[in-house]
Amino acid sequence: MTEPTSPDALETQGQSFAPRPKRRDVHGWVVLDKPVGMTSTHAVAVVKRAFAAKKAGHAGTLDPLASGLLPIALGEATKTVPFVMDGRKAYQFTVAWGTQTDTDDTEGKVIATADGRPDEAAIAALLPRFTGTIQQVPPKFSAIKIAGERAYDLARDGEDVVLEARPVEIDALRIVSHDGATTTFEAECGKGTYVRAIARDLGITLGCLGHVAHLRRTRVGPFDIADAASVEALRESTESAAAALLPVKAALTLIPEIVVHRDAALRLKRGQSVLLRGRDAPVESQSVYTTCGGVLIATGMIDQGEFVPHRVFNL
Structure with missing residues (x-):
């Protein structure tokens, strides 16, 4: 077997390598x-x-x-x-009916099949049961940890992965198109929701089985x-x-912005809290961020009229 030529050897043969930027x-x-x-x-x-x-x-x-x-x-x-x-997140996804896979998408192996195909009216009638706060069992091939191990690693090793149902929020679930063999949906949901699990559970409930054939994420937060x-x-x-x-x-456009003066910005840069003054200053709030002269200074919380920095930025 021929030994691979080292970069040093190539350089001696008159070839050079561009340095890494x-x-x-x-x-x-x-x-x-x-x-x-x-x-x-x-x-x-x-x-x-x-x-x-x-x-x-x-x-x-x-x-x-x-x-x-x-x-x-x-x-x-x-x-x-x-x-x-x-x-919040938004997805467009297509469900192929008649087949269930162990990964709930096209990458996995087929574990069950069904002959029936749902009509659009039956699917539409079912969608209210899959909106709002629902209980959802994540796919076995997911990144959820079980005793410190990722579920997908355990599943790939052939172990019997059992995941508990957990609450997830699905704000909207709409049919985009339907051709009998497949249905394309749009979903708007909260953190931790698995679209593959939506497809799996729709198929099981309709009695025709199904898995995700195509998936596209169209929004994440702002x-x-x-x-x-x-x-x-x-x-x-x-x-x-x-x-x-x-x-x-x-990344912060969905939370309130508070503009502070230079002295307050310097205190925040040192990790110190500042008292917010003025008639419109909030007293209590969830996450907020502060700027000075249009420059991001810190994110944090407001507690009894004081802004308490959690993250300070060096910009």
């Missing part, structure tokens, strides 16, 4: 339209490479078989990831698919990549 501090959000077949980890690496960024992370895994919106945080934006992950950039655009040029970079505070 130096990593830099980049802060902001990239709303990526992830293609089918790409893992979320790979998507983060693509964005990180496009910006030569030191630090990056995503706000909620999107399965390789799914496409659509994957918000990716760079630098200081990683401090705002929880605000995006806790936001981010919409209309604002998403493609992988090709990020790779095209530094200019097109720069145009896709949103400010850090883009």
